[in-house]
Amino acid sequence: MKNVAIIMGGYSSEYKISLSSGNVVYQNLEASNYNIYKIHILKDKWVYVSTDNTEYPIDKSDFSVVIEDKKTTFDVVFNAIHGTPGEDGLLQAYFELLGIPQTSCDYYQAALTFNKRDTLSVLKPYGIKTATSHYLNFGDEIKADEILKNIGLPCFVKPNKSGSSFGISKVKTAEEFLPAIEMAYKEDNEIIIESFLDGTEVSVGVISFKGKTKVLPITEIVSENDFFDYEAKYLGKSKEITPARISDGMKQKIESVAKKAYEVLKMKGFSRSEFIIVNGEPYMLEINTVPGLTNESILPQQAREAGISLPELFENAIEEALK
Structure with missing residues (x-):
């Protein structure tokens, strides 16, 4: 054994x-x-x-x-x-x-996707849409007026390399901008400032299953909080609806973008990508390569909807790795 x-x-x-x-x-x-x-x-x-x-x-x-x-x-x-x-x-x-x-995926793919900025930069030439963004490294001069003019309000300030929404703020006024930057720097020495995309948020799991790339049923995220933050993710402050309430056309569009990203990046194992649908177009936020695997987590919910039990999901991951 x-x-x-x-x-x-x-x-x-x-x-x-x-x-x-x-x-x-x-x-x-x-x-x-x-x-x-x-x-x-x-x-x-x-x-x-x-x-x-x-x-x-x-x-x-x-x-x-x-x-x-x-x-x-x-x-x-x-x-x-x-x-x-x-x-x-x-x-x-x-x-x-x-x-x-x-x-999980190989080391280069893990390092790349862990860096939100670099992932989106690599995927952009493939026609994958992303929010308008601005990047700062710790110690950079912060030209707040210039950044906000380009990005607009409200906007999001996020650590570039952290998960579970730690250190993220939704900034609604110019006064909140610098404190949000300070908070994000507590988690990471690089931050990403993104325009607010007002639309439906969805999450889609893409996995290697029995030797093929498989897109799992899409989950729609309805957060009671301002955005899908830590409380919304883990403390029940959100509704996760699987399958998402979107048209078949939109479903196909998102599946094809998520699959393309997985294959372009030469991923393996589990992945979960987040998108916001604005005016009929999915905009990618990020890709997670070790998504949550608790009973409440999104990827296991999607697997169940696809008729894949957790033992089957986890054993498949081991068998794929052993190949």
């Missing part, structure tokens, strides 16, 4: 969500098919956590663990880490160097 390491945790504000995702994967994988190990990768420790919660340190030189004097190595890694180092390419590169297959 293959030894599967489910990695969870991470070094970012999203580590608690990642632990939930990892536990859902653990509960849904069939123990009769694999030997499953929960691995916590945290800033202060990398450990295997046994069923009785005993922790065994991971040897980073070859990603192995010694359990009761017996060394265990892993055939495949199931990546459930949102944010750094699981979603930004660091662990993908590490596992590639060690020759251990893992379930």
Whole structure:
């Protein structure tokens, strides 16, 4: 039987969500098919956590663990880490160097898509529409009047490389602009300022399933808050409607853009792209390559709607990685 390491945790504000995702994967994988190990990768420790919660340190030189004097190595890694180092390419590169297959995309794709600015720049030439945006690096001079004249109000100020809507603000007045920039810089040293797109927000999962690129049913997001922020995502302050209430024509348009982005970027494993539909056109916001995998998360909702159970979804990811 293959030894599967489910990695969870991470070094970012999203580590608690990642632990939930990892536990859902653990509960849904069939123990009769694999030997499953929960691995916590945290800033202060990398450990295997046994069923009785005993922790065994991971040897980073070859990603192995010694359990009761017996060394265990892993055939495949199931990546459930949102944010750094699981979603930004660091662990993908590490596992590639060690020759251990893992379930998410490769390191370059992870690093690229983790950077919202660079992802959108790469996709733009392929006719994929995006919001008007302005980028700042920490220490840049902030010409607030000039930026707002170009972007308009309201607008969004976001950290360029963070997830779960940490550090994002919707700015409605010029007075709120500089405090929003300050808040975003707490999460990241690069920020992205985007024009407000007033339309229907949708999220679409694209995965490698049984050797083919599969677009999952689209989810419409109706946030009670000003936008789909942390509370809306995790504290029930939003309605997620799958399948989305959009026309067949719009559905086909979004599916084709999401699939094109997945294939242009040479993605693998799971992905979830966010779009806002304005005047009949989908505008891409971002792509997540390690989307949430808890029971409430969007991608599992979409898989269920497509008739794919969680055990099937997770086992497929492992089998695709082992190919």
